[in-house]
Amino acid sequence: MEAKRATIKDVAEAAGVGVATVSRVLSGGSASPATRERVLAVAAQLDYRPSALGRNLRQRRTGGIGLLVPDLTDTFFGQLAEGVLACARSAGEPVVLGSTGDDPEQEAELVGMLLEQSVDRVIAVPSGGADTWGPAARAGMTVVFADRLPAERPGDAPSGPMPGSMSGSASGSTADLMLLDGVPPPPPSPPVLPTGVPAVLADDRAGIRTAVRYLRGLGHRRIAFLGGPGHDRRVAAFREAIGPAVDEDLVVFATGSRDSAYAAASGLFQSRPDLTAVLAGGNVLGEAAVLAARELDLRVPRDVSLVMYDDVPWAELCSPPLTVIAQPGRDIGYRACELVLRASGRRPRTVVLPTELIVRGSCGPLR
Amino acid sequence: MEAKRATIKDVAEAAGVGVATVSRVLSGGSASPATRERVLAVAAQLDYRPSALGRNLRQRRTGGIGLLVPDLTDTFFGQLAEGVLACARSAGEPVVLGSTGDDPEQEAELVGMLLEQSVDRVIAVPSGGADTWGPAARAGMTVVFADRLPAERPGDAPSGPMPGSMSGSASGSTADLMLLDGVPPPPPSPPVLPTGVPAVLADDRAGIRTAVRYLRGLGHRRIAFLGGPGHDRRVAAFREAIGPAVDEDLVVFATGSRDSAYAAASGLFQSRPDLTAVLAGGNVLGEAAVLAARELDLRVPRDVSLVMYDDVPWAELCSPPLTVIAQPGRDIGYRACELVLRASGRRPRTVVLPTELIVRGSCGPLR
DNA sequence: CGCCTCCATGGAAACGATTCCATCATGGTT
DNA sequence: AACCATGATGGAATCGTTTCCATGGAGGCG
Secondary structure (H helix, E strand, C coil), X not given: CCCCCCCHHHHHHHHCXXXXXXXXXXXXXXXXHHHHHHHHHHHHHHCCCCXXXXXXXXXXXXXXXXXXXXXXXXXXXXXXXXXXXXXXXXXXXXXXXXXXCCCHHHHHHXXXXXXXXXXXXXXXXXXXXXXXXXXXXXXXXXXXXXXXXXXXXXXXXXXXCCCCCECCCCCCCHHHHHHCCCCCCCXXXXXXXXXXXXXEXXXXXXHHHHHHHHHHHCCCCCEEEEECCCXXXXXXXXXXXXXXXXXXXXXXXXXXXXXXXXXXXXXXXXXXXXXXXXXXXXXXXXXXXXXXXXXXXXXXXXXXXEEEECCCHHHHCECCCCEEEEXXXXXXXXXXXXXXXXXXXXXXXXXXXXXXXXXXXXXXXXX | CCCCCCCHHHHHHHHCCCHHHHHHHHCCCCCCHHHHHHHHXXXXXXXXXXCHHHHHHHHCCCCCEEEEECCCCCHHHXXXXXXXXXXXXXXXCCEXXXXXXCCHHHXXXXXXXXXXXXXXXXXXXXXXXXXXXXXXXXXXXXXXXECCCCECCCCCCCCCCCCCCECCCCCCCHHHHHHCCXXXXXXXXXXXXXXXXXXXXXXXHHHHHHHHHHXXXXXXXXXXXXXXXXXXXXXXXXXXXXXXXXXXXXXXXXXXCHHHHHHHHHHHHHHCCCCCEEEECCHHHHHHHHHHHHHCCCCXXXXXXXXXECCCHHHHCECCCCEEEECCHHHHHHHHHHHHHCCCCCCCCCEEECCEEECCCCCCCXX
């Protein structure tokens, strides 16, 4: 019953040829039309499928590409994953998935697992810093980052300050400074990005700037930022957009969990009842903000205006529908996959995809 | 620079022992304490990692487990995937992911890909029917279904009737009948489920029944069901709960896409303005229902009551917050993974996980 | 007519691991 | 003192594929 799979040897035997010939026929090598046809027929009849194991072992090449995301429950990463999957499918490459939970340790462990599987092309939304990704690259992995860049300093989790704590170093991390290209009042978009680091990112800077300007235009002055893990670049952009006089109490961080996000949002609203607008750095944060506001009887947008980074299907369902900074999650994944696949040539450049402010109903004029 | 990975041979050489000894030490075989220590030291120093390729080839065993879901953008499948990932990680097994888009053809293709990768344990939310999964099983795959069962009849997509069309055969599909165990007015929960089919399912029947009773209790009589691909069991449960006099026009199907869901919902509201309650078979359908209702100026719950199958984080964000039938997506994934991992012994039984009606604000009394 | 080239073809090595089996040393028993 | 059981150890086969290389035949050209 359990018919074990036919091997190339079986095919060769049945077709009366050598295994080498079968291999050549199947991988497009030269062969006489007669044998080619015969081999093909036999292979089809035996339902022969070459084993990726054998092939990969021989070629010392990997099967598949790895995909590491913080949390598939977050719609954005789901979109990103769908993009990667779509591209990988069209290339016929399997995708090995890992969820890091925004934990550098788990991430490192998963990288090890991929290494063991001989998966040497990886698309990652990084949680850890150089001490994870340095070794990975050194082990010969082709890594493309998506949505974020890893923290610069070894051992530095990119989320910066811990949950509930208010703000961090006054001028952003090393990575952020580098991102901003060292020009304090930099020219308008497109932003200058670190070269040599293959990555696909959304144009956070432009998105955030647009949102801040929009809020400013509505009269808001006390604008808060609600950040999560991996939002360093967004925070930096926020600081840049706000200008020199950033009210540090209005920059708050949460970890990846929904509870933490809610706590951060609620804490922010309670400690600073004078704020008039909030910019949430991701959809989980946005959700938390809506929830916290409702819990505290703050009406949106009457009492507080809200902009969420990330467009998700339910943003339209909220009442009022949420004004968002949309980023093309699916495209980010797709492009990252393209990059990692054709990384054979010279190293791929970083790609920046545009964001878009979608104005719905969660922002109103200052009153 | 590109230090290629150390092989077992390198370790053996460096430790001055044979490869067999290294293998034994590393996989817990017998060895003298002295050599064991030496080998371990050398292995650590060389940062040796056994190649899964070599191992799997030799053992003719698969690396990893496959996971096939319709769409990672759907939060529910994201939760399910997280569950699988959690369990797989703790077992040290890599997960190969595929997204089927609810398309039997893509699904079959992905199964082929997994076969090629020698991945012979699969967790699937099936889209195709027996003509996909029969061959898969025959090829020696251990398959555990999650959330759904495949259609019984070959070539029969489990979604039954096509989008927009109204209802199907008057008494559910063969699969559903089998599910109901052939007893037309069956005893209350727990439902009798098909044995021998390894699967992890939510107790749709109880969930739907509870929801229908709840709506009935509020006075609703014209209750509609909005179904999507793979919702056969839910439809069947709905029919059963409603009783013999099912208004077939109130049972509507959409395909997996959000557009289709919206179209179905909108069409339903417009063609049957007399309905007073809607039961959405999944979160995408629920989202569509909310959107369509708003578009048509139907207020929830004043004009129409709404229950959504699936609890998702944003259900609470809606206003009013959505009353839902919660199913443990993460647990379903986790259990399915457990099942597929310890499938070595006798065949695993089907597992049914409880659902829960979470009453929030989207249902009101008939007026 | 002979030689050289070219192409189709098959044998065999290699990839990196596990595992069977033979070998050898050791220590205990008769 | 001879023998046997036990345990550590290394060699070699094996898994399924690709690929190098040798072989042999056919055909073209000098």
